[in-house]
Amino acid sequence: MKLFMQDLAINMAEFTHESTENQEEEELQEEEIYLGTEEDPRPTFISALLKESLKSELIALLQEFRDCFAWHYHEMPGLDRELVEHKLPIKEGYLSVKQARKRMSMDTELKVKEEIERLLKAGFIRPAIDADWLANIVPVLKRKTGAVRICVDYRNLKEASPKDEYPMPMADMLVDGVAPNQMLSFMDGNTGYNQIMVAEGDIHKTAFMCLGHTGAFEYTVMPFGLRNVGATY
Structure with missing residues (x-):
């Protein structure tokens, strides 16, 4: 068993190494197409x-149904609250937490402000008037585009939920289910979490x-970052 685990570790290391080497080659196997106009x-x-x-x-299929996809925030009106909304119950005995303010570099601050x-x-957000819970931003840089994703340090709220x-x-059952098919396509849910509303009574907890x-x-x-968002999604 020990020998098997050692072999597995070596194979995984080799696989990771090969994946890193082939990353640029795989990117070259993608062809970029445009479904809009010169302006957009x-x-x-x-x-x-x-x-x-x-x-x-x-390409013809994508062009025909391009109105089904979203590239911008304003194109996503969100899901009906009667269908789903995310609630943030608090366990008994937990008090609200306001985190100490953290600093960030000037360049990052400007990108965060734009986002x-x-x-x-x-x-997607609104000014907070009465905030019992208050968290810090954790900016995450997207290497591919250089843009900044706004994440929030919700560790205190997660602990209380x-x-x-x-x-x-x-995953293995999903793969088995599509095995007989000749083609597999992946669709990225553009800011999928952001299409689900937070329950009105819990919005103030996300401040x-x-x-x-x-x-x-x-x-x-x-x-992102709240407990149970994966289950709600």
Whole structure:
């Protein structure tokens, strides 16, 4: 058993090494196409290894149903609250926490401020008036685009929230289910969490502070970092 685990570790290391080496090669196998206009190109990617006849059919299909996809925040009105909304119950005995304010570099602060403005314009966040809970922003840089993703340090709120044990899908069963098919396509849910509303009575618990802005903000839609967001999604 020990020998088997050692072999497995070596194989995983080799696989990881090969994956790193082949990353650039795999990126070259993607072909970027545009489903919009010169002003709003709406890029997406398809495999460059597809046969030309199949590639043409796929591009035509994407063009026909391009109104089903979203590239911008304002194109996502969100799901009806009667269908689903995210609730944030608090376990008995836990008190609200206001974190001490943290610093960030000037360059990061400017990028965070730009993203905050976009979130405000889209209605994903709103100014917080009465905040019992208050968290810090954790900016995450996207290497591919250079943009900044706004994450919030919700560790205190997560600790105070009971865990939803809703069972997640099993990946191997999903793969087995599509095995007989000839083609597999992946669709990225563009800011999928943000299409689910936070329950009105719990919005104030998502409050966070932002350098470069006066006051605080709170999420009206489900953000990353909260407990049970995966189960709700």
